[in-house]
Amino acid sequence: MNRTRIQIAKADIVKHFDGLHDHVLKLKEIRTILTEQRAFWRLAQSTTAEQFITFLKEHAKLREVEFPFPQRPERCYVWGDVPLLSVLLSLKKNLYFSHYTAMRLNGLTEQSPTTIYITDERSSSGNDQRERVKLGQAEIDQAFSRPPRVSHNWVEHTGKKIYLLNGAHTGHLGVVTEPATDEGGQEVPARFTNLERTLIDITVRPVYAGGVFEVAKAFALAKDRVSINRLVAMLRKLDFAYPYHQAIGYYLERAGYKPSQIDLIRRLPIENDFYLMHEMGDTRYVSNWRLAVPDGF
Structure with a gap:
């Protein structure tokens, strides 16, 4: 049987x-590759990208992977065996792992x-230097009496629930690219929030971190590695x-950090009562941080 040009060029x-x-x-x-290599591979001009892809899926190592996120579905093509972490970071430009995933990559959870x-961080809106609106006690009370906002932009994939979060513009503050170990034990390059930024993010959104007990455990596991100076500098930039610094101060105190480290947080103004999390139910009041925490926590 005569082989087609694409079969001859397969190797x-x-x-x-x-x-x-x-x-x-x-x-x-893939379209660009086909255009650039078509002459060298001696493929017919009539061979479309779709036909090229179909051939590679049926006769080589190409896989089509779909992530039907509600806000915007993503599709990519994977050549051979690629770790899921690498696949996810390639879906869009400048994505990074955050919250519970960053906790794992930073060694801040035993789970x-x-x-x-x-996180897909929003680009600068051009008015990021606007003055921060000052909230009063009534506005804080009202906001934290309600359930936390939770993204619905997630999909199930290979037994995992994958959230693609729409993050506020921070200029990728505290985002690093470092080798990380995936769940299969394979080392892969990954973009994720560093230790200090992760602790801030999970304080802000404990619902994305396994809850306040997991957040407290993360602060305990970070004790010998975290720079509170760096963390405070990030808090100032995030503005x-x-x-949230009142919650962070409480977590530091609860985990037994040095008084000199805790004092760096105490220098930030404490002007209102605050809440460790949304919609807590029964609470107790920690007066030195002006903070309501879940009863028994």
Whole structure:
């Protein structure tokens, strides 16, 4: 039987894809490869990108992977065996792992979370230097009496629940690219929030971190590695409307940090009562941080 041109070129095509730096590709990138290599592979001009992809899926190592996120579905093509962490970071430009996933990558949890959090940070709106609105006690009370806002932009994939969060613009503050170990024990390059930024993020959104007990455990596990100076500098840059530093101070005290470290947080103004989390039910009041925490916590 006569072999088609694409069958004759298969070995060269496989060699080309094997040699690519990134084995997670978008449709646009595959189209570009086909355009640039068509003459060298002697493929017919009538061979479309869709036909090319179908051939590679049926006769080589290409897989199509879909993530039907409600806000915007994502699709990519994976060549060979690529760790899920690498696939997820390749879905869009400048994504990074955050919250519970960053806790795991930073060694801040003893759990093996089945939920993965990726943040897609909004670009600068041009008016990021606007003055922060000052909230009064009544506004804080009202906001924290309600349930926390939780994203519905998630999908199930290979037994994992994957959230793609729409993050506020921070200029990727505290985001690092470092080798990380995936759940299969394979080392992969990953983008994720560093120790200090992760502790801040999970204080702000304990619902994305396994709850306040897991957040408290993270502060305890970070004790010998975290820089409170760096953490305070980040807090100043993030300039939250709510006084999350009061919650952070409480977590530090609860985990037995040095008084000199806790004092760095105490220097920040404490002007209102605050809450460790939303919609707590029975609470107790920690007067030195002006903080309501769950009863028994």
